[in-house]
Amino acid sequence: MYVTNMEDEQFIIDDAGNAGASLTFPAQANALKKGGHAMLKGKPCKIIEVTKAKPGKHGHAKCTFFGKDIFTGAMIEDQHPASHNMEVPVVKKTEYDLSHISRDGFLSLFGEGGEKQDVKLPEGELGEKIRGYLAADKAVTVVIQAAMGQEIAVDAKAMD
Template identity: 45%
Template sequence: MADDDFTSGDAGASLTIPQQCSALRKNGFVMLKGRPCKIVEMSTSKTGKHGHAKVHLTGLDIFTQKKYEDICPSTHNMDVPAVTRKEYQIVDLTEGFLSLMDDSGVIREDLKLPEGDLGKEIDKKFTDGEPFMVSVLSAVGVEHVIGLKTTNA
């Protein structure tokens, strides 16, 4: 008992929750091959000789849009990621990192400018001085800027 370390810990909230495979729905979220995915297609096979109907899931990674597939017996549990989306106002853009402010005025500077067309569009709008918000999606401890919304301020 003397060598237990209680100096740090968390509330025990899990990054995923188990859910029965048959309860999953299209446009919902599920972990496929260890990645948080949005279900884009699912089909259920009939009960076979060994008793379980199988569910065939196809999902797109919510951050990379890469396609993943999996087959699971309908009675088994699959992990469902806790996905949150939050809007931030852009305050600054320095060396590829965004300074973002939430509704309560808290500023965070830990998110990178996304790559590709979205990153170019954010950079252009910021340089032109246009008011806009960015959407940040977070799941399983990962956060990414996934979109922007023009505001009329």
């Protein structure tokens, strides 16, 4: 990291190219829809269902969110006043070509950003699917989902 001084203004430049982007952004609770993402009880979730209650004698209309944690699959329910802001995680999906699986179970991936070796082979059906493609000597593309500083493999495709 280095600092540049231009006419008494200082700029800090990160060696990793990080522009200081936030992991979340605010959105009004009543604007969030099924299929979108939201932070529910501090976890990044995909919204499965939203129910809205009209304002009652205690004030605000309320939205109840039912979501699925995008990393663990756990179901989470959370409630917020409809007019208040909620945090929405920045979720990014990227495709990588798979080279091999290391002995300790990490995927060796290649993409536009270079080499990546910090994503673990998922357990269950997706992990078996990836192993099956490699055993059949097929070229494999893995979809990596990233949010809140974490990454997980969510899909794989065999290329012919």
